[in-house]
Amino acid sequence: MKDIYFPNLGVGLGLxxxxxxxxxxxxxxxxxxxxxxxxxxxINGSGGGRPLKVLESVRKNYxxxxxxxxxxxxxxxxxxxxxxxxxxKLSQDIQPRWISDHLCWTGVNSxxxxxxxxxxxxxxxxxxxxxxxxxxxxxxxRRILLENVSSYITFKHSEMTEWEFLGEVSEGAxxxxxxxxxxxYVNSVNHEFDPHTYLKSLPKNRIGQIHLAGHSRQGxxxxxxxxxxxxxxxxxxxxxxxxxxGPVSTMVEWDAKIPDYRQLEAEALKAVQIxxxxxxxxxxxxxxxx
Numbered sequence: 351m352k353d354i355y356f357p358n359l360g361v362g363l364g365l366x367x368x369x370x371x372x373x374x375x376x377x378x379x380x381x382x383x384x385x386x387x388x389x390x391x392x393i394n395g396s397g398g399g400r401p402l403k404v405l406e407s408v409r410k411n412y413x414x415x416x417x418x419x420x421x422x423x424x425x426x427x428x429x430x431x432x433x434x435x436x437x438x439k440l441s442q443d444i445q446p447r448w449i450s451d452h453l454c455w456t457g458v459n460s461x462x463x464x465x466x467x468x469x470x471x472x473x474x475x476x477x478x479x480x481x482x483x484x485x486x487x488x489x490x491x492r493r494i495l496l497e498n499v500s501s502y503i504t505f506k507h508s509e510m511t512e513w514e515f516l517g518e519v520s521e522g523a524x525x526x527x528x529x530x531x532x533x534x535y536v537n538s539v540n541h542e543f544d545p546h547t548y549l550k551s552l553p554k555n556r557i558g559q560i561h562l563a564g565h566s567r568q569g570x571x572x573x574x575x576x577x578x579x580x581x582x583x584x585x586x587x588x589x590x591x592x593x594x595x596g597p598v599s600t601m602v603e604w605d606a607k608i609p610d611y612r613q614l615e616a617e618a619l620k621a622v623q624i625x626x627x628x629x630x631x632x633x634x635x636x637x638x639x640x
Contacts, residue, residue: 356558359599372611382413424455450495470505471515483523495526500574526558563603577606592628
């Protein structure tokens with residue numbers, strides 16, 4: 351098993367347009383921001399202009415990571431090198447600490463369905479993903495992180511569990527994992543598995559970032575809506591993650607019904623406290639959570 355390294359940046363937030371002025375005018379304890387790659391790289395007519403200028407300004411004072419939703423790494427379409435060229439250009443301009451996307455597919459026949467669709471956990475899928483991830487990493491000149499997604503269906507022909515699949519993908523492609531703890535909880539309820547078993551089975555040397563978010567209930571399903579605070583069960587999974595993996599760069603997502611910046615900071619502070627309580631940090635590392 352190879353060891354890989356993604357630096358621990360402490361606790362961060364997603365950079366949203368509603369909070370541009372708050373970020374610019376204050377000096378919060380937040381050490382880094384995650385930004386949606388497509389908002390700054392000319393996808394669907396967006397990018398450039400004021401958003402890119404704001405991002406360049408934020409980058410002067412904070413660490414930044416890029417998080418995409420359009421790589422469609424699991425699709426049977428050819429890799430989209432127009433997209434990858436734009437992503438590489440943004441990466442060269444901004445110099446993010448890392449780039450991430452989702453372990454999913456988002457469309458086929460060049461049609462973007464604008465959803466993060468799950469994949470069957472089979473050996474054939476593993477081989478398909480491994481080749482494509484390696485090509486993307488070679489093109490970008492860096493290792494990427496891939497995120498586990500929420501799902502509302504299962505595949506009868508899957509040959510392994512979701513957590514086994516994640517581990518096999520990361521080892522086979524030599525990539526990192528962005529561990530979305532809320533998605534684990536959502537899927538554990540929807541598909542009736544033990545989220546603790548999931549976390550305990552992951553390769554700890556592959557986890558470079560953690561996501562926290564809120565969700566909602568729609569009928570019998572939990573849905574990953576990112577429109578509310580983190581629930582107690584997800585905080586508990588963060589506690590277990592901290593015990594298992596140590597201090598990992600952790601970020602709070604809130605993408606709908608977005609509150610004011612101070613409420614987001616309060617959520618991030620909860621994460622800071624949990625990580626402090628559950629990990630034994632050397633003095634120099636503990637300073638990142640001060």
